Amino acid sequence: MVVGNAESMKSDLLSSLSIRWIKLKTKQQEVLIRVSILCLVYILAFISRLFSVLRYESMIHEFDPYFNYRTTLFLTQKGFYEFWNWFDSESWYPLGRIIGGTLYPGLMVTAALLYWSLRFLRFAVHIREVCVLTAPFFASNTTLVAYFFGKEIWDSGAGLVAAALIAICPGYISRSVAGSYDNEGVAIFALLLTFYLFVRAVNTGSLAWALASAFGYFYMVSAWGGYVFIINLIPLYVLVLLLTGRYSMRLYVAYNSMYVLGMLLAMQIRFVGFQHVQSGEHMAAMGVFFLMQVFYLLDWVKHLLSDTKLFQAFLRVTVTCAVGVGVIALGVGTASGYISPWTGRFYSLLDPTYAKDHIPIIASVSEHQPTAWSSFMFDFHILLFLFPAGLYFCFKRLSDATIFIVMYGLTSMYFAGVMVRLILVATPAVCLISAIAVSATIKNLTYLLRTKRKVSQTGSTEGINGAKASSKALLDRSQPFQKNSAIALLFGAFYLLSKYATHCNWVTSEAYSSPSIVLAARGAHGDRVIFDDYREAYFWLRQNTPQDAKVMSWWDYGYQITAMGNRTVIVDNNTWNNTHIATVGRAMSSYEDEAYEIMRSLDVDYVLVVFGGVTGYSSDDINKFLWMVRIGGGVFPVIKEPHYLVNGEYRVDKGASPKMLNCLMYKLSYYRFGELMTEYGKPPGYDRARGVEIGNKDVKLEYLEEAFTTSNWIVRIYKVKPPNNRW
Amino acid sequence: MARSTGKDAHALFHALRSAYPATPTNLKIIDLYVGFSVFTALTQVAYMAIVGFPFNSFLSGVLSCIGTAILALLRIQVNKENKEFKDLAAERAFVDFVLCNLVLHLVIMNFLG
Numbered sequence: 001m002v003v004g005n006a007e008s009m010k011s012d013l014l015s016s017l018s019i020r021w022i023k024l025k026t027k028q029q030e031v032l033i034r035v036s037i038l039c040l041v042y043i044l045a046f047i048s049r050l051f052s053v054l055r056y057e058s059m060i061h062e063f064d065p066y067f068n069y070r071t072t073l074f075l076t077q078k079g080f081y082e083f084w085n086w087f088d089s090e091s092w093y094p095l096g097r098i099i100g101g102t103l104y105p106g107l108m109v110t111a112a113l114l115y116w117s118l119r120f121l122r123f124a125v126h127i128r129e130v131c132v133l134t135a136p137f138f139a140s141n142t143t144l145v146a147y148f149f150g151k152e153i154w155d156s157g158a159g160l161v162a163a164a165l166i167a168i169c170p171g172y173i174s175r176s177v178a179g180s181y182d183n184e185g186v187a188i189f190a191l192l193l194t195f196y197l198f199v200r201a202v203n204t205g206s207l208a209w210a211l212a213s214a215f216g217y218f219y220m221v222s223a224w225g226g227y228v229f230i231i232n233l234i235p236l237y238v239l240v241l242l243l244t245g246r247y248s249m250r251l252y253v254a255y256n257s258m259y260v261l262g263m264l265l266a267m268q269i270r271f272v273g274f275q276h277v278q279s280g281e282h283m284a285a286m287g288v289f290f291l292m293q294v295f296y297l298l299d300w301v302k303h304l305l306s307d308t309k310l311f312q313a314f315l316r317v318t319v320t321c322a323v324g325v326g327v328i329a330l331g332v333g334t335a336s337g338y339i340s341p342w343t344g345r346f347y348s349l350l351d352p353t354y355a356k357d358h359i360p361i362i363a364s365v366s367e368h369q370p371t372a373w374s375s376f377m378f379d380f381h382i383l384l385f386l387f388p389a390g391l392y393f394c395f396k397r398l399s400d401a402t403i404f405i406v407m408y409g410l411t412s413m414y415f416a417g418v419m420v421r422l423i424l425v426a427t428p429a430v431c432l433i434s435a436i437a438v439s440a441t442i443k444n445l446t447y448l449l450r451t452k453r454k455v456s457q458t459g460s461t462e463g464i465n466g467a468k469a470s471s472k473a474l475l476d477r478s479q480p481f482q483k484n485s486a487i488a489l490l491f492g493a494f495y496l497l498s499k500y501a502t503h504c505n506w507v508t509s510e511a512y513s514s515p516s517i518v519l520a521a522r523g524a525h526g527d528r529v530i531f532d533d534y535r536e537a538y539f540w541l542r543q544n545t546p547q548d549a550k551v552m553s554w555w556d557y558g559y560q561i562t563a564m565g566n567r568t569v570i571v572d573n574n575t576w577n578n579t580h581i582a583t584v585g586r587a588m589s590s591y592e593d594e595a596y597e598i599m600r601s602l603d604v605d606y607v608l609v610v611f612g613g614v615t616g617y618s619s620d621d622i623n624k625f626l627w628m629v630r631i632g633g634g635v636f637p638v639i640k641e642p643h644y645l646v647n648g649e650y651r652v653d654k655g656a657s658p659k660m661l662n663c664l665m666y667k668l669s670y671y672r673f674g675e676l677m678t679e680y681g682k683p684p685g686y687d688r689a690r691g692v693e694i695g696n697k698d699v700k701l702e703y704l705e706e707a708f709t710t711s712n713w714i715v716r717i718y719k720v721k722p723p724n725n726r727w
Numbered sequence: 728m729a730r731s732t733g734k735d736a737h738a739l740f741h742a743l744r745s746a747y748p749a750t751p752t753n754l755k756i757i758d759l760y761v762g763f764s765v766f767t768a769l770t771q772v773a774y775m776a777i778v779g780f781p782f783n784s785f786l787s788g789v790l791s792c793i794g795t796a797i798l799a800l801l802r803i804q805v806n807k808e809n810k811e812f813k814d815l816a817a818e819r820a821f822v823d824f825v826l827c828n829l830v831l832h833l834v835i836m837n838f839l840g
Contacts, residue, residue, distance in 0.1 A: 207800060207823035211830060253800045257827060264834045274782060 037160050038147060042140045045167035048505065049136040049177045051513035056530075058132050058179070061515040063556055063573050065181035066563035069131050071099065072108040072181075076115055076127050083108070084270075090568045091558060092580060093550050093603065101270040102576065106223030107186050110134065135176040135185030142189045143167045146428065149196040152203065153401045154436050157443060162435035168504040171379035171427035174512045184424055187224030192428050194220050194230055195408065198258060199401050205250025207257055214261035221266040228281050228346060229415075229425060234258070235288035237407050246400060247295050259289050280334070280341050287326060294322045352418050361575050364627040367421040376416075378507060379423050382500045383434040387413075390433030393440045409433050442493060448486040517560065519617060519714075531615060534560065537608070537715035540708050541565035545606060552599065553608035554588070554621055554628065555581055561608065570602055578635065585632030588625070588665045589639050595664040596703040599720050606707065607718045611669045614678050614713040616688040622669050623689065626650060653692040661696040668718055671699045671706060676713075757802040800824075 052061070060069050075083040083105075089096040114137075115130045143163040150159030166172060175184040197213035221227045238255050241247065263276045263285075276282045298318060302311050333339035341347075348354045348362060352370060362368055376384060387409065394402040412426035514520070519531040541551065542565045550568045551561055558572020571581045587598040599607070612620035621628075626641070633639040643659040644650070652660065660666060674685040674697025685697045707719040804820035 205804075207804070207820070207827050211823070211827050214830075249803050253803060257800060261827065261831060261834075264831065264838065268834065268837060 034156060034160065038144065038163060041143050041147075041160075041163045041167045044164075045140040045143045046136045048168055048508055049139060049173060051177070051509050052515050053132065053178045055513065056515055056518055056520075058129060059515060059517070060128070060131060060181050061177070061179040061517060062182070063516075063559050064183075065131075065179070067559040067573065068107055068181050068183070069128065070559070070563040071103065072111050072131055073127055075108050075112045080109075091562055091572045091574075092577065093568045093570050095577065095580065097574065097576070102574070104183055104221075104223055104225065104271060105269070106190070106219060106221075107134070107181070107183050109222070110138075110186055111181075131181045132179045135180050135182070136178050138186050138189045139167070139172065139176045142172070142192055142428070145189065145192045145196055146431065149192060149199070150432055150435055150439075152196065152199055153405050153432065154397075154439065158432075158435045158439035161439045162432045165383065165435055165438075165500075166428060166431040168501060168508070169380070169383065169427050169431055170504050170507040170512065171423045171430070173504070173508050174379065175424050177508070177513055179515055183224040184226075187220060187226060188424065188428065190216060190220035190223050191226075191230065191425070195404070198234060198254065199404050201254035201258065202251055202400050202404075205248075205253050207253060210254045210257040211261060213254075214258050214265060217258065217262040218265035218268075221272055222269050225345075226425060227266070229412075231262075231276075231282055231285050233408060233411060235285045236411070237404050238288050238292070240403060240407060241400065242291065242295060244403070246403075247299070251400070252292055252296055255292055256289070259285060278340060279343075280339050281343070281346055283330070283333075283339060287330070290322070290326065294318065349415055349418050349422075361578060361581065361631060364624075364631070368419050371417055371420045371423065375420055375423065378511075379427070380430055381503045382496050383430050386434035386437045387430050389441075390435070390437035393436050394433065405429065405432055405436075438493070438497070442490065445486045445490050445493070448482055449490070519615075521615075531617075531712050531714060533710035533712050533714035535564065536710045537708065537717060538564035540710075541567055541606070541608075541717065544708070549605040550603055551606045551608055552584060552587070552602065552604040554584065554610075554624060556624070557608065557610065567606075570604065578631070582632045582635035585628040586636050586639055588621075588628050589632055589644070589663050591659075591662055592664055592667060592701065592703055596720070600723070604720050607668060607704065607720065609665065609668045609716050609718075611673075611713055611716055612689040613669070613673060613687040613694075614676065617714060618689050620669075620689060620714075621665060622652060622687075625665050628665070651692070652687060652690055652694055654695040656695045666696065667699045667701060668704070668716060670694050670696070671701060671716070671718075673713075674698060754802055761802070 060066055071083070071086075074086065084100045086099045087096060088099045091097050111127070111131050111134050114134065115125065115127050118125050118130065143166055146166045147156075147159040147163040150156075150162035152159075172188060175182060176188070194213055194216035197209055197216050201209035201213050217227070217230060220230055234255070238251065241251060266272055266276055267274065277286070298315060301314055330339075334341070342350070345362060348359070348368075380387075391406060391409065394406050409426075409429040409432075412422070412429045415422045416426035517534045519533075521529050521531070523529045538561060541549075541561065545551075545567060548568065550570065551565070552570045553561065555571040555573055555575055558569045558574075561567060561569050562572065571577075571584050575581060583598060583602070587595045587602075590598070610617075610620045611622065612618055613622075626644070629639055629641050629644055633641055642648075644657055644663070645660075646655055646657050651657075652666070670685075670687075673687075673694065677684050678686050678688050683693050685694045686692075687694050701718070703721055704718040705721060706716070708717040710716075801820055801824040804823075
């Protein structure tokens with residue numbers, strides 16, 4: 001059908017335009033168009049993520065990527081064996097951290113491999129450049145995988161649209177800009193690759209593809225903790241196929257080999273360890289595995305027996321036995337504690353209120369909050385209403401592959417609604433399903449257009465059979481309206497897609513390209529003002545403190561201090577030890593003398609606070625202070641949150657509670673601030689981030705002294721004084 | 728009820744026993760291999776229950792058996808009676824099988840510790 005239309009088009013082209021050099025055969029033309037589109041999309045995905053490199057410089061953003069960068073640096077300098085067995089004594093003083101056993105090595109190993117291969121080709125790159133550009137590179141690779149996946153589910157047209165959509169979709173760009181050297185940049189590539197390979201394995205039933213998907217799963221496990229999504233979605237998918245009567249040998253081959261090989265490979269990562277057989281989150285996969293064996297047995301017996309009545313009896317016996325055994329095993333395992341229950345991080349996905357009550361650390365991370373509608377619109381734009389349209393098309397043509405993408409889409413959308421961070425996981429599904437909608441619609445519309453042209457040229461048509469003749473007659477009757485409406489709809493679709501591209505570009509440029517470590521603002525005359533205070537403070541630490549100095553700060557800044565300041569920290573972003581963090585929180589919320597005791601017990605030499613009162617920077621420690629109180633109070637009941645609030649309100653001005661006005665965090669943030677004029681027409685000591693004049697302007701420090709304050713007062717470092725000489 | 732199920736079970740058993748020898752010889756060899764690896768896995772479980780030692784070695788042992796048993800997926804792909812696999816060459820199926828086994832045993836060697 002398509003070839004026939006293209007043939008007539010080609011003869012038109014040759015005759016009307018007579019461009020001799022397009023003498024390629026139709027198949028080659030099609031391949032040329034596809035390859036060139038894919039190349040353009042590949043390049044587009046890469047360059048649209050480069051805004052921050054062009055505007056600022058090539059540096060690592062945010063907090064977590066600094067840890068990844070530090071470990072990658074270590075890996076390239078010391079080698080893989082040292083890296084795998086690394087015990088880091090520079091963080092979580094005095095506990096230290098077993099880095100080799102508590103990280104996901106996929107990202108670091110990937111960047112190191114890229115670095116070594118570039119070095120081998122005699123490109124003298126610095127590891128930081130490789131780290132910064134890893135995420136955009138893998139985003140480009142994701143577009144390729146999306147193309148193949150779309151081709152597998154629907155057809156190559158849908159694949160091309162999917163690649164184009166996912167190249168610029170803001171939901172994905174948010175975590176994979178240049179400089180965002182974080183696990184998700186690589187993990188989404190691995191996720192989509194695993195899913196693609198698995199669907200291909202189910203479609204073809206070949207062991208080779210299932211093996212490939214097991215490797216994809218291994219890569220995913222090594223890259224990100226979100227692999228739990230794969231190990232639960234795939235069994236769920238298999239279960240749905242079994243329930244809808246789509247059990248087949250191919251499914252059996254694909255799932256079994258992927259599960260066994262994937263599980264074994266995944267257990268090689270030390271951080272994951274034995275969780276695949278011991279943790280409740282992975283039990284679904286094992287349950288479905290046994291269910292598959294039961295199905296296979298039933299199928300085989302049915303094949304051997306020729307008597308259906310006998311088979312029914314056998315069926316009854318087996319099913320009751322299998323279900324009984326399964327339930328008993330699960331019950332025994334859970335009750336005896338051998339199978340550990342769902343951890344807090346994932347349990348809060350099923351019960352969103354759980355974290356707020358029980359685990360304040362998880363609840364305090366801003367990325368873990370439930371998603372607002374505006375975020376969905378911001379990150380998905382037109383894909384949001386193309387998604388249900390795509391679901392409709394998928395249901396019209398149900399096959400094993402479309403069932404998979406529907407399930408992936410629905411489950412990931414549910415999780416995206418629970419946690420903002422998981423919009424990232426939903427993005428590939430939404431792009432693929434929307435691509436199906438777009439591709440199918442445009443195909444129908446252009447078919448209408450093409451049939452028009454074919455009908456109008458009676459000379460060059462070929463192969464008109466009876467059905468075509470009747471449809472031609474129908475089309476003749478409504479000829480003018482349908483053609484015009486098809487053209488109008490095509491223009492409409494084109495307009496929508498171009499608006500999508502504009503929106504994505506704008507979002508990338510405005511919202512997702514800020515490095516977070518360098519702040520920018522507009523000055524009074526519209527010129528751009530850069531606040532580089534963070535790096536100024538870290539380099540001050542690096543150059544002006546003794547090598548073994550220990551720095552206490554809130555856990556957000558831990559990774560950056562170790563990576564850039566090269567000093568030991570007390571707590572950092574890994575947040576694996578809640579009590580240690582609570583100790584720091586307690587120190588920050590106590591009076592200065594109590595805090596001094598705690599700091600002496602932890603050997604703290606310097607304290608670092610972030611203060612936004614002068615610049616109006618609102619992500620500073622005073623705004624995070626209530627979380628410090630809550631986390632500290634969760635472990636030490638002596639810290640009570642109501643002591644810091646006035647009538648349930650959090651204030652720092654004259655009406656604030658006395659405990660608030662005298663706690664360590666307040667003193668360290670507002671030391672000498674009372675004499676500063678921050679805004680024209682306001683009294684000295686006016687806090688621009690809170691919009692109030694502070695309550696206690698006369699701050700005196702007894703046990704600490706000010707060591708350094710950055711040029712815009714954003715980072716303030718204090719030295720802890722040694723105890724007084726005794727007589 | 729019990730008597731009828733008892734009779735059913737007997738009839739089932741006889742039907743199975745009579746139908747099984749009809750399968751071709753090469754498939755029966757694969758079945759023998761599968762049976763052997765399952766037997767080894769059970770022995771390892773029993774040993775682990777008695778002695779109770781390094782978990783990763785136990786896991787790799789058991790999973791090697793299960794893995795080889797599962798890899799008798801070869802059986803499915805080679806069986807001529809399966810409609811879905813009739814256009815898959817037997818050599819290709821065997822190569823896949825060898826490849827998967829290779830990967831499986833490499834991983835197990837790494838895991839044994």
